[in-house]
Amino acid sequence: MRLAVIADIHGNLDALEAVLQDLRPQGIDRLYINGDVVNRGPDSVACMRRVLEWSHTDLPQPEFTLGNHDDLMLLWQARSPLLPAEWYADPFWGATAWSARQLERAGMLAPIAGWPMSLRPHTPGLPQVVIAHGSPQHYREAIGTFTSPERGAELLAAAETGVLVASHIHRPMVRQVGLPQIGTREQPEGWLINTGAVGAPFDGDPRARYLLLEADQGSWTPSICAAPYDRTGVLERFGTSGLLEEGGLSALIFLEELKSARSLYTPFWEWTSAQGxxxxxxxxxxFRSLNPHLFVPV
Structure with missing residues (x-):
């Protein structure tokens, strides 16, 4: 039994295609897309079509969870009061507005509304797996190397699982967490995993990352896989698609993130907020002048 979990495609069709090509010879039994198919990159509509209009006879039909960027598209187009009202007129949100418009025009928003916050794929004889974009408690909760062992154990216990698969922060991680008991089943340790990102890695490695879970003698063995691809096309489409022209500064930041394979948007947001x-x-x-190390191309 082999499960594959991919996430954080973020409108990067070339990275998605590289991962699908990498998966084909591996005998995947189940495929999960753990949120954030859209936004950031220029190919949100194309990526949605690729995962919804499934034609890969050599890969299983995927199941989805809701990511924060997927949900943002719905909230944005609905002018939801759950978002600050001033965002809708702020040019800084131009890239989000552009992606949401493209998806609405293509009729690609409605499927997102049906995606669940988490999935619990069950395989008899193997520890329970839970898949959520952030954590099962919130799709924005970050799970990574900074997560304390105590919090990791809490998350596994709360989800009643031996394997918790998260994404969201675009940095892969595989860690064993001590857990004396899950429900009534003895489980000496569990797995706390982050898949990393397909379309926008933030660890300095531009390759498209994804997770494989392979059954081995009654337990799961996780491994993070990396698919290299040529980024020339997606970088060019930031300009040819209209995203850079209409998306403004935020689109430029997303482009720079793809070039450097490092997080820029959140640090810039936090820095401007702290500085007023x-x-x-x-x-x-x-910001660029203060942080030249973040802009070194990979």
Missing amino acids: LGKDAASWGV
């Missing part, structure tokens, strides 16, 4: 500065081109220039 606007999220504009002038602030971006200062």
